[in-house]
Amino acid sequence: MRKIQLIWSVCLCWGLLSCSDTDDNLQEVEQEVNFLSKGVYPLENASDLDVVIQDIGNSTYVLLGEASHGTAQFYEWRATLTKRLLQEKGFNLIAVEGDWPAAYAFNEYIQGQRSGSARQVLQSSFQRWPTWMWANQQIASLGEWLRQYNAGAGQNNRVGFYGLDVYSLWESLDALQHYLESNNLPAAQLARNAQACLAPYHRDEQLYAQATAQGSTCSDQLQQLYEAVKAHRASSPAGDEAAFNAEQNALVALNAERYYYQMVRSDAGSWNVRDRHMQETVNRLVTQHGSHAKIIIWAHNTHVGDARFTDMAQAGMVNIGQLLREQHAGAGVYLVGFGTYQGRVVASNRWGGPTQDMNVPAAITNSWEDILHRQGQHNKLLLMRELQDIPEALRSRGHRAIGVTYSPTAERGNYVPTVLPNRYDAFLFLDQTTALHPLGSL
DSSP: OOOOHHHHHHHHHHHHHHOOOTGGGGOOOOOOOOOSSSSEEOSSSGGGHHHHHHHHHHSSSEOOSSSSBBBOOOOOHHHHHHHHHHHHOOOOOOESSSSSHHHHHHHHTTTOOOOSSSHHHHHOOOOOSSGGGGBBHHHHHHHHHEEEEEEEOGGGGEEEEEOOSSOOOHHHHHHHHHHHHTTOOOOHHHHHHHHHGGGGOOOOOOHHHHEEEETTTOOHHHHHHHHHHHHHTTTOTTTOHHHHHHHHHHHHHHHHHHHHHHHHHHHHHHHHHHHHHHHHHHHHHHHHOOOOOEEEEEEOOOHHOOOGEEEEETTTTOOOHHHHHHHHHOOOOOOOOOOOOEEEEEBBSTTTTOOOEEEOOOOOTTTTTHHHHOOOOSSEEEGGGGGOOOOGGGEEEEEOOOSSSSSGGGGGEEEEEEEEHHHHHEEEEEEEOBBOOOOSOO
């Protein structure tokens, strides 16, 4: 399926423009690093996470970032922290930066409702490029652990795994139409109407996005479908998971259309549609699972780290970290960022291109990654509340962000000016990292 190069260029366009060669924070003269005299802890094994587990306290929302979608250690440390949150803090939901229908299939596997292996389910479900984001060995290993964990938990204590993203317009419509027709519901005709409206675009979002610029739209059909499915769920028994899944697919389709409509009009507009959809999905999941719901979110740093403390705010962009902090501060929202100085990464040199194991060069001078590397060439965990009274720590510095497309020779464009202690609550710095392990060969 041909996909849209604009999707990810939108995500990082502000980063490409934000760090010019004359940026005062990225001068070639090395700045001192001794200002990090406290709040920095060793990070070598799972027990070193004790300080962040304690710092999380009774938070209901924990967001775990990543500086790339293709670094093994980001996935491994998030998995380690996730397991501890499930076991020690009573978290029972995991939501990831992935498509709802694909993640729901994986959820069924870890619930014991699908046979086979985690590897097989991931490969058959996550088929949208870039497949490696979730169809990788690290997630397969976590999936087997989650399935075993759920097998030993009571029915009301099982962990769910869900997708937050908005891209799956046709996949969500397919899943929704199957549900409606299988249950002989009147809304099935509305699903067919929406599919008929979208048929001329041959499941190509770029064609649809371009058509909206010429006045075409399927928004009315998708809105009518969503309202009908919403009404169906309202009349279903409380806690009906199948009806909830159907309503979420209808919402994804509706917001996907809004995303693709905005994509050819406004970078900030399309970005905000996406992250507000993520926020709405998190809220729906927590409401669906009741008063004891506690959720762990896996997404890129650009979604997790509070946008107000980056140059995203100047571009009019928000993200899920900011939105959840603003909405749920009283319930506890804890943001964890990740970064690396140097290593390898799985990415591609173009949208939809072949998966590659790429070099991640040494971080540019005076970026956050460079500062942390020069302070000591080992892994570190930073607690941001301990840095709040250090003026030098509150300076804006470049913070590396690698997307699914990447050029190691254009490094400067991958740094987002960031006030690190305000953007996150904790930060895991992994000095040397290796590439993620996709399922299947590179």
